[in-house]
Amino acid sequence: MTETTGRFLTIEGIEGVGKTTQVARLSHYLAERGIDHVVTREPGGTPLAEKIRDLVLRPREEALPPAAELLLMFAARAVHLANHIEPVLHTGRWVICDRFTDATYAYQGAGRGMSQTDIRLLETLVQGARRPDLTLLLDVPVDVGLERSRQRDAGGTRDRFDSERAEFFERVREGYLSRARAEPGRMAIIDAVASKEEVTKRMTKVLESRSWIS
16 A cells, blocks of 8 residues: 555456445445545546546447557546545545456456556556555356346446457456456455345455454
8 A cells, every 4th residue: 555544445346246235335334433435436436537437338339449448447547546536545534446457457358358468557657556455356157247237237228348248258257366366465256146244244354354444
């Protein structure tokens, strides 16, 4: 962690793992312990970054090439970091972010086949030394996640990623797991097939093991 006392927590995973639910439950857990924090998401998190999110996610007639998708993700991240995440952390508050750069390695890297070297260069350019203090990777088999996602979004608006085939999400999931295996000190894999309550318990157990909460 850099020169702040705020902790930077990220929640990752493919579609249907329950990130939105668990982010809210983790926020409640921190609030109960008197830890001042904010909840945000990527891509997005600020008015300008949300506009970039719309460019990335909304289906359009004109194709969005993988390179453009990657650059837009980091453009949104640059805005999000400078205008929201860094200012919050520098006040000593915590940040819980629904996805961050691990998602880029998983989706644009493993999923789209973009160069890991190029992603690392953009990561350094945009983030400098800033990395999450802890990343909780919610993991379920792809068929489970996609079925949950279909049930959740039935009749709702679908984004560009919803049209991807299962094979794409298999690559994304393996990209996530590969990163978690390579960085076990920062990333914890959470089996998210269990009940919401059990998943929350597993997440908070990992958090408590860091001795950040008195």
